Amino acid sequence: MQHIFPTYNRFPFEIVAGDGYTLSDQNGKNYLDFTSGIGVCNLGYNHPILNQAVAQQLNQVWHTSNLYNSQLQEAVATMLVPDESYLVSFCNSGTEANEAALKLARKASGKQTILAFDHSFHGRSYGSLSVTGNSAIKVGFGEMLPGVIYAQFNNPAALDLITPDLAAVMLEVIQGEGGVNVADADWLQAVAAKCQESGVLLIVDEVQTGMGRTGSKYAFQQFGIEPDIFTLAKGLANGIPVGAMVGKAKLASAFGPGSHGSTFAGNPLAMTAAKEVLQIMDQDFLACVHEKGHFFSTYLQDKLTQLDCVTDITGLGMIQGIHLKETVPVGQVILDLQAAGLLTISAKNNTLRLLPPLTMLASKLMAGCDLIQETLVNYAKKGTANE
Numbered sequence: 001m002q003h004i005f006p007t008y009n010r011f012p013f014e015i016v017a018g019d020g021y022t023l024s025d026q027n028g029k030n031y032l033d034f035t036s037g038i039g040v041c042n043l044g045y046n047h048p049i050l051n052q053a054v055a056q057q058l059n060q061v062w063h064t065s066n067l068y069n070s071q072l073q074e075a076v077a078t079m080l081v082p083d084e085s086y087l088v089s090f091c092n093s094g095t096e097a098n099e100a101a102l103k104l105a106r107k108a109s110g111k112q113t114i115l116a117f118d119h120s121f122h123g124r125s126y127g128s129l130s131v132t133g134n135s136a137i138k139v140g141f142g143e144m145l146p147g148v149i150y151a152q153f154n155n156p157a158a159l160d161l162i163t164p165d166l167a168a169v170m171l172e173v174i175q176g177e178g179g180v181n182v183a184d185a186d187w188l189q190a191v192a193a194k195c196q197e198s199g200v201l202l203i204v205d206e207v208q209t210g211m212g213r214t215g216s217k218y219a220f221q222q223f224g225i226e227p228d229i230f231t232l233a234k235g236l237a238n239g240i241p242v243g244a245m246v247g248k249a250k251l252a253s254a255f256g257p258g259s260h261g262s263t264f265a266g267n268p269l270a271m272t273a274a275k276e277v278l279q280i281m282d283q284d285f286l287a288c289v290h291e292k293g294h295f296f297s298t299y300l301q302d303k304l305t306q307l308d309c310v311t312d313i314t315g316l317g318m319i320q321g322i323h324l325k326e327t328v329p330v331g332q333v334i335l336d337l338q339a340a341g342l343l344t345i346s347a348k349n350n351t352l353r354l355l356p357p358l359t360m361l362a363s364k365l366m367a368g369c370d371l372i373q374e375t376l377v378n379y380a381k382k383g384t385a386n387e
């Protein structure tokens with residue numbers, strides 16, 4: 001790839017087809033997918049209902065802009081809001097959803113300062129990067145947004161920083177990129193309570209954890225908190241680019257006509273896909289994912305905890321992180337698993353991150369976990385000699 005900026009270190013093969021949860025490369029090699037395209041294709045690939053609906057919309061109209069009414073946007077928003085106290089604003093990515101959340105929080109509160117967390121990831125625009133707790137990816141890009149302070153995730157000391165002069169606290173319930181770090185429910189509830197009593201907005205980034213990934217529609221629903229604003233993208237339209245910011249209707253006067261927008265936002269193709277995704281993701285589906293996620297994490301624990309190179313296994317439902325000893329580089333493990341026919345990704349701190357499609361059969365989940373176990377056992381045999 002000679003005409004592409006080298007912002008990604010790419011594996012030297014190309015995925016050319018997908019069906020269910022199997023992907024094929026240009027040489028016809030098949031892979032079981034434990035990535036979902038980084039938490040996007042939660043319903044797998046080549047899904048007949050999604051494909052048919054998007055194809056039909058494609059032949060009807062692709063794009064209309066936001067100058068006209070959209071019953072599609074209204075239908076999707078109606079299914080997204082947890083209750084009637086919320087409204088939705090569409091955009092095209094997770095980064096943009098977070099950008100909208102930051103803008104709304106500042107304008108609605110009339111305040112500036114945002115409290116964010118170490119090891120968070122919220123995107124790569126100047127706003128979302130400014131609230132991302134990873135200094136390495138900010139190097140060379142100059143001044144970030146002013147008025148951002150940081151605290152440690154799951155640390156009670158964060159509570160002292162939540163004062164009435166903050167506009168918002170922004171966090172992920174499970175830090176995905178940051179190492180699959182799950183919030184302590186008690187800590188999170190204390191943060192939410194302190195926000196409430198201090199008149200500070202709570203923004204929850206559900207870009208990776210939303211849309212059923214953890215076994216509930218949104219992860220925060222399992223932690224007993226209610227955000228003022230939350231953001232969605234990855235799994236929302238199963239791979240058609242889209243994002244959404246969901247926020248309390250009481251903030252609406254700050255987002256009046258002309259205050260915010262995007263040409264492509266709420267595009268009919270994306271909305272059609274999102275509508276089908278949400279229709280499939282009903283209570284029964286989510287209950288099933290909840291059960292499956294529990295099975296998945298239990299099976300992983302059973303298979304891997306006794307391995308010497310595994311220091312911890314964290315996650316909730318269908319997002320799991322296997323924390324590896326430094327002597328077993330996750331990058332090499334990913335390559336070995338690819339060779340064995342399993343696609344996985346990494347997260348910070350030498351973590352193997354697993355994000356299988358939510359539709360994957362238990363037998364395939366087990367097969368993937370078994371491959372991981374066999375691969376990691378090899379490292380125990382080889383000791384630290386491998387690469």
Ligand SMILES: *Cc1c(COP(=O)(O)O)cnc(C)c1O
Binds near residue numbers: 092094177206
């Ligand atoms: C992926 C991700 C983002 C960024 O989303 P993009 O669609 O890549 O802009 C933001 N927040 C979290 C938690 C994510 O996982």
